Amino acid sequence: MESVQNIKQRFEIIGNDPKLNRAIEKAIQVAPTDISVLVTGESGVGKENIPRIIHSLSHRKHGKYIAVNCGAIPEGTIDSELFGHEKGAFTGATSTREGYFEVANGGTIFLDEVGELPLTTQVRLLRILENGEFLKVGSSQVQKTDVRIVAATNVNLFNAIEKGKFREDLYYRLSTVDIALPPLRDREEDIHLLFRKFAADFAHKYKMPPLKLDENAVQLLQKYRWSGNIRQLRNVAEQISVLETNRDISAATLQLYLPPTEGSNLPSVIKSNKSESDFSTERDILYKVLFDMKSDLNDLKKLTLELMKSGAAKAQDINPNLIQKIYGSKEEDSEIEFEEQPVTAVMTPSHNENYREAEDNYLFAETIEEEEVLRLEQKEIEMIKKSLEKNKGKRKAAADELGISERTLYRKIKQFDL
Numbered sequence: 001m002e003s004v005q006n007i008k009q010r011f012e013i014i015g016n017d018p019k020l021n022r023a024i025e026k027a028i029q030v031a032p033t034d035i036s037v038l039v040t041g042e043s044g045v046g047k048e049n050i051p052r053i054i055h056s057l058s059h060r061k062h063g064k065y066i067a068v069n070c071g072a073i074p075e076g077t078i079d080s081e082l083f084g085h086e087k088g089a090f091t092g093a094t095s096t097r098e099g100y101f102e103v104a105n106g107g108t109i110f111l112d113e114v115g116e117l118p119l120t121t122q123v124r125l126l127r128i129l130e131n132g133e134f135l136k137v138g139s140s141q142v143q144k145t146d147v148r149i150v151a152a153t154n155v156n157l158f159n160a161i162e163k164g165k166f167r168e169d170l171y172y173r174l175s176t177v178d179i180a181l182p183p184l185r186d187r188e189e190d191i192h193l194l195f196r197k198f199a200a201d202f203a204h205k206y207k208m209p210p211l212k213l214d215e216n217a218v219q220l221l222q223k224y225r226w227s228g229n230i231r232q233l234r235n236v237a238e239q240i241s242v243l244e245t246n247r248d249i250s251a252a253t254l255q256l257y258l259p260p261t262e263g264s265n266l267p268s269v270i271k272s273n274k275s276e277s278d279f280s281t282e283r284d285i286l287y288k289v290l291f292d293m294k295s296d297l298n299d300l301k302k303l304t305l306e307l308m309k310s311g312a313a314k315a316q317d318i319n320p321n322l323i324q325k326i327y328g329s330k331e332e333d334s335e336i337e338f339e340e341q342p343v344t345a346v347m348t349p350s351h352n353e354n355y356r357e358a359e360d361n362y363l364f365a366e367t368i369e370e371e372e373v374l375r376l377e378q379k380e381i382e383m384i385k386k387s388l389e390k391n392k393g394k395r396k397a398a399a400d401e402l403g404i405s406e407r408t409l410y411r412k413i414k415q416f417d418l
């Protein structure tokens, strides 16, 4: 049997936490069987590694491995995606199509966010788990498949069962073995290890010297809540790697990249009555938004300084590129008037001499009022649209770029009707 250490090397899994090791050990143990496995853990803890390990150590390793994010597929098409459809089954079904369960015959299917499956799809899945039988959409001919199912969830499925959103019998079929991955905040010793690994990767990728955290920064890193777990840590490492020219990182610098969490002494950014899990994923986006604003603010500071130094009447005379960067494309014959141009969602500097006060307001803002929240939302929509365009509509690539899960992106697309 392969050792946990070997597996960690093979799958580039960083960390020595006993709970992580136990999870990998369990994956190794169950791999040769066909037992269905339910992987649990918060978003971003690395659940996707487990089905990969299981597949690669199983007798199915030469068969197909298909990962499906159940939360990212619209309800109307999920049955057809999973089980296939017959020609003419619905408008647009111009030919017969194989579903993932047919394609993966002899292999493994990873059903991520399984709690998001509609109830009708859950019935079909239960049937596959019981005897391998399924029907294509629009067909009455029973087909058979031989697929190992590994599922994952970051929500408590018992709550979903209580609310009637998840079938209890399916839960028990899926979770013959339960593999739980710990949140990053409970893996204090691993946090710095992971950060160093990501910082080294990004130093290589962006051809920059590696970052070095001082002692206080390491402590801050280890005490932070990391509600987005490893995904969030990786994002932070990437942002610092790209943006900080001084590669020695102090706690004060690091703090600028950590969105405030409950119970922290950082300013609270936004008030929300949503549930914590919604908040944490939205926070990923808000974090990026605030980051853009910080960079706008730096540009503004530069501009203001230049203005103060030269006493010039027209900002355009000083640095047209900077002006364009801050205000977007210049309108014909327009002059920059500081009193009227809204600049960022947080601050509108009214006079050059007030810039320090504006900066203080920004840094110590206790809350962002409703109007500003709306502007943040607008910025969020813009970012999502841009990323989708840039990635030619590929949601996975866009979600990766935005540092959010595909499911969250899918929800945002629905929420904002994009």
Ligand SMILES: Nc1ncnc2c1ncn2[C@@H]1O[C@H](COP(=O)(O)OP(=O)(O)OP(=O)(O)O)[C@@H](O)[C@H]1O
Binding pocket: 012, 013, 014, 015, 041, 042, 043, 044, 045, 046, 047, 048, 049, 112, 153, 154, 194, 230, 231, 234, 405
């Ligand atoms: N132990 C680890 N070492 C290094 N990188 C890791 C580790 N675990 C996870 N990652 C990285 O963290 C990111 C998030 O992992 P993954 O997508 O598996 O999380 P998840 O738990 O499936 O999240 P979600 O529930 O949102 O789908 C990925 O980029 C993954 O490569």
